[in-house]
Amino acid sequence: MTTHGLFIDGTWGPAASGRTFAVENPATGETIAMVADGDGDDARRAIEAAGARQSDWSRSAPRERGEILRRTYEIIMNRADELAALITAEMGKPLAEARGEVMYGAEFFRWFAEEAVRIGGDHTLSGDGRTRILVTKGPVGPCVLVTPWNFPLAMGARKIGPAVAAGCTMVFKPAEQTPLTSLALTRILTEAGLPAGVLNVVTTSDPGGVVGPWMSSGIARKISFTGSTDVGRLLLAQAAENVMRSSMELGGNAPFLVCEDAALDRAVEGAVTAKMRNMGEACTAANRFFVHRSVAGEFSAKLGERLSALKVADGAARGAEVGPLIDRAGMEKVEQLVDDAVGRGASVVVGGSRLSGSGYFYAPTVLADVPPDAALMSTEIFGPVAPIIPFDDEEEAVRLANDTEWGLVGYVFTTDLDRAFRIGEALDVGMVGVNTGLVSNPGAPFGGVKHSGLGREGGRAGIEEYLESKYLAIPRS
Numbered sequence: 001m002t003t004h005g006l007f008i009d010g011t012w013g014p015a016a017s018g019r020t021f022a023v024e025n026p027a028t029g030e031t032i033a034m035v036a037d038g039d040g041d042d043a044r045r046a047i048e049a050a051g052a053r054q055s056d057w058s059r060s061a062p063r064e065r066g067e068i069l070r071r072t073y074e075i076i077m078n079r080a081d082e083l084a085a086l087i088t089a090e091m092g093k094p095l096a097e098a099r100g101e102v103m104y105g106a107e108f109f110r111w112f113a114e115e116a117v118r119i120g121g122d123h124t125l126s127g128d129g130r131t132r133i134l135v136t137k138g139p140v141g142p143c144v145l146v147t148p149w150n151f152p153l154a155m156g157a158r159k160i161g162p163a164v165a166a167g168c169t170m171v172f173k174p175a176e177q178t179p180l181t182s183l184a185l186t187r188i189l190t191e192a193g194l195p196a197g198v199l200n201v202v203t204t205s206d207p208g209g210v211v212g213p214w215m216s217s218g219i220a221r222k223i224s225f226t227g228s229t230d231v232g233r234l235l236l237a238q239a240a241e242n243v244m245r246s247s248m249e250l251g252g253n254a255p256f257l258v259c260e261d262a263a264l265d266r267a268v269e270g271a272v273t274a275k276m277r278n279m280g281e282a283c284t285a286a287n288r289f290f291v292h293r294s295v296a297g298e299f300s301a302k303l304g305e306r307l308s309a310l311k312v313a314d315g316a317a318r319g320a321e322v323g324p325l326i327d328r329a330g331m332e333k334v335e336q337l338v339d340d341a342v343g344r345g346a347s348v349v350v351g352g353s354r355l356s357g358s359g360y361f362y363a364p365t366v367l368a369d370v371p372p373d374a375a376l377m378s379t380e381i382f383g384p385v386a387p388i389i390p391f392d393d394e395e396e397a398v399r400l401a402n403d404t405e406w407g408l409v410g411y412v413f414t415t416d417l418d419r420a421f422r423i424g425e426a427l428d429v430g431m432v433g434v435n436t437g438l439v440s441n442p443g444a445p446f447g448g449v450k451h452s453g454l455g456r457e458g459g460r461a462g463i464e465e466y467l468e469s470k471y472l473a474i475p476r477s
């Protein structure tokens, strides 16, 4: 079985302790590879390498950085099938979806290849006409990147792409459950010409033991984190010690609104996408379906029909549409949330239980008439469960939708243009899907408000997270 090393200062090698940990296929429970188990000593070497390389890398030509990103995009596209198979093996999503993630992730490299040579500045005159105000933009400095397991390629791409474009060096800790895709991406970036020391990767089974030393090093100037709100809060507190720039892509509790005038079949298709992409293990997954009472019965029945027809299987199997959940804990959490909702009066339209056999499979589920006190109303389900809550008027729907600490994304289905704008503006979220169940797009600013995070990834805003402004005052004589 292959054992993968850490990547520090351009060299692959074992962890200082010599320890390794296993990576498992969630469809079978089998170990598919061993990975070096980094600790504080490895973390210090990695951040020192990133710190030492920063000054040179800051002065590199934007075109050179853009070309590295462009080559990365091309290599990823050429190896799309290989990368998709790796994502499916370590994360579980069906191959077709894994391929979609590869395309999505690759596109960040192409986008930021183009952004690298468009880093602007500003030149104005002070109000009294006596001073030229020249604003330049430069890299923030060494960045700490930490990613979750649910999109093993795209989450790293959204951070590494803009960091390289801006001229930042990096220390990167991928998720313990899905490090293999990140390591493959690291090899691709090296092949594309990324110089030694710019990207340093430490895999570990002790995240605090690696990320903690990075945060307290005084070398790192920024943290970009994607993951749960609880860990995000912890890292923000650590960032405060060294006053580090912070980008936080945290959890969600997305509302999905279906108005009485919605095109119902389109709303059902949107719901299938917003709920079932990644088996529901996405921060953007619709978590609460608010449906106008007059169409709630028909919507539940149609959604139930669509979800129960999906093929649940090992993601690598031909025609698989729904894969396993990431692990036993993830499956048991979904099970408890459904039992709690049913215990409080919700009715099961379809699904409602785990599937027998090996792997962590849960049946696509629709729950009708879910009461407001059900735990899943205030918990990220992270599984294939659609809870439906009827509403009577638009004002009530918006109030229920906003009644959460999170604010990542919302979805609204209506054929009334005024209403689409009205609800879109009233939702307390960073992104709104109007008659669509998919908002993720490398050209758009992805991110949330409230406890869903700080900052944006992708779009024109994406690179700004990695740039610092400097203003030069030049008197006019």
Ligand code: NAP
Pocket (backbone or CB within 6 Å): 146, 147, 148, 149, 150, 151, 173, 174, 175, 176, 177, 204, 205, 206, 207, 208, 211, 212, 226, 227, 228, 229, 231, 232, 234, 248, 249, 250, 251, 252, 282, 283, 284, 380, 408, 452, 453
């Ligand atoms: P998580 O438990 O917060 O883990 C995310 C990353 O943080 C992993 O690499 C994890 O390492 C690391 N980590 C855990 N404890 C840490 C600590 N004490 N110090 C430093 N790093 C630590 O989240 P997850 O379960 O992997 O991912 C699911 C969450 O991510 C959901 O809440 C989802 O909504 C969110 N998410 C948000 C977005 C977005 O863009 N807003 C996108 C995708 C996912 P280990 O792997 O070793 O635990």
